[in-house]
Amino acid sequence: MKIDGRCHCGAINYEADIDDGQVFICHCEDCQxxxxxxxxxxxxxxxxxxxxxxxxxxxxxxxxxSGTARSMHFCGDCGTQTHAVEREGDASPVSISGGTxxxxxxxxxxxxxxxxxxxxxxxELEEIPRLERQDFRPRPERSSTMPGLDVYFDYRSPFPFLxxxxxxxxxxxxxxxxxxxxxxxxxxxxxxxxxxxxxFPKRNAYVARDLARWAVRRGLTIRPPSLLxxxxxxxxxPTLGRDHPMDTERLLRGALVARRRGRFDAYHRAxxxxxxxxxxxxxxxxxxxxxxxxxxxxRATFERALESREVxxxxxxxxxxxxxxxxxxxxxxxxxxxxxxxxxxxxxxxEALAEPDPAVRxxxxxxxxxxxxxxxx
Numbered sequence: 001m002k003i004d005g006r007c008h009c010g011a012i013n014y015e016a017d018i019d020d021g022q023v024f025i026c027h028c029e030d031c032q033x034x035x036x037x038x039x040x041x042x043x044x045x046x047x048x049x050x051x052x053x054x055x056x057x058x059x060x061x062x063x064x065x066s067g068t069a070r071s072m073h074f075c076g077d078c079g080t081q082t083h084a085v086e087r088e089g090d091a092s093p094v095s096i097s098g099g100t101x102x103x104x105x106x107x108x109x110x111x112x113x114x115x116x117x118x119x120x121x122x123x124e125l126e127e128i129p130r131l132e133r134q135d136f137r138p139r140p141e142r143s144s145t146m147p148g149l150d151v152y153f154d155y156r157s158p159f160p161f162l163x164x165x166x167x168x169x170x171x172x173x174x175x176x177x178x179x180x181x182x183x184x185x186x187x188x189x190x191x192x193x194x195x196x197x198x199x200f201p202k203r204n205a206y207v208a209r210d211l212a213r214w215a216v217r218r219g220l221t222i223r224p225p226s227l228l229x230x231x232x233x234x235x236x237x238p239t240l241g242r243d244h245p246m247d248t249e250r251l252l253r254g255a256l257v258a259r260r261r262g263r264f265d266a267y268h269r270a271x272x273x274x275x276x277x278x279x280x281x282x283x284x285x286x287x288x289x290x291x292x293x294x295x296x297x298x299r300a301t302f303e304r305a306l307e308s309r310e311v312x313x314x315x316x317x318x319x320x321x322x323x324x325x326x327x328x329x330x331x332x333x334x335x336x337x338x339x340x341x342x343x344x345x346x347x348x349x350x351e352a353l354a355e356p357d358p359a360v361r362x363x364x365x366x367x368x369x370x371x372x373x374x375x376x377x
Contacts, residue, residue: 003043003107005100006054007080013054014082016045016096023098023107028114030062034072034081038119041098041109050083050094057082126301128261147356148177149349150334152322154185155248155287158211160331161272162218163343168265170346174353180264182252183319183327185244190328192242214343223279249315251275251288253306256314263295270294 004015022044031040057073064070074081082100086092098104112118151167153160171178186192215222227245251271258267271291280286292302305311322332326339333340335352355361 001103001106003096003101003103004053005082005096005102007057007075007078007082007100009075009078009080011055011077012052012057012075012080012082014050014052014096016043016051016094017049018043018045018096020107021110022093023109025109025112026114027112027116027118029117030064031114032117035097035099038122039112041104041107043096043098043101043107044093045096046093047085047091050096061087124305126298147335147353148179149353151178151180152183152327152332152334153180153330154183155251155271155275156185156244156246157330158222158224158272158276159214159343161222161276162211162214162220163331163346164269164272165218166343166346170350170353174350176353180255180259180268181318181322182255182315183322183330184249184252184315185330186242187319188323188328190323221277223277225275225283226281227283247284250306251284251291253311253315254288254291254302256311256318257302257305258291258295261295261297263297266294266296267291 001018001020002015003018004013006013024042024044025039026042027039031042032038034040055075058076059071059073061069061071069087070084071087072081072084080100081097083097084095098107101107149167149171151160151163167178170176211222225246255264255267255271258264268291270293271287274280274287274290275283278286289299292299295302325334327341329341331341331343333345333349335349336356338352338358340346340349340352351361352358
């Protein structure tokens, strides 16, 4: 196969005849340092099959782990390393830097070398979100004095759904980072032995009516999953929180995967809209499928990630941490160490974000009026 290539500025040009079975990935630490990348593609060519057709490269001699001296040839103007050769022994091949080859898309590596220094996250490369161009911009670091907003949720409850848009608007107004954290609601110590709503028909009817009111205010449609309405109408159905009939485990794990990959917002909204608004049959599986689709990722690779032991353990840790912080229901918000429960408490959340110090925040009187604390500056 005939190939040609050049350095970045074009001062060094070469051509070569190669065997396309002599293409490999090198994970050695020298290649990582020379390229500034996690690995480098190398293309081998016999010495008499490699020709410089423009320019004279500079050379840097490195000593390999084997003790062999190798000349690393690079452009003296732009710094691109084009090829390397052993200083002694004309029989040794030229090692061409694959990224400089014009036909690089046609060169498929046949083996990976020096895998002892291969970076561990490369196995997840296909699962990392892709951008056609560099649209990503690093987020500015949050000031150590600026509070963030932690939000705990479980897809078993529709009330965090009502908070999605208000929380986003609140975050924009105050310039804060929001961390939505999935938890297993039935594992909270204050929830697992608590009677569920359908054990109290009058209370349950009021909660349903209140949910409908809030949905109208938020511009949402609520259609509870059929498995919940069935459980509510079955006399002998379980009534304790630990026996909640809706298993959201896979959805919650998926939320963690989406959060890791910077696709949480799309996943979260699609999951809630499908589960609590669409009225589709088999709502849990449909919610997971549509949520993954919303991330733009392969369902197979996404599901492999959410089934991993690592993600399951992370969900367990987040649930235990929430329980330790005093969470007993969802949505629960934290501004620093101050807790607020319920999507109808967002006005208090906003006050806490505006003034993180409770000592100088408005305090409520029993009669509903407010006053400023006496110790306010």
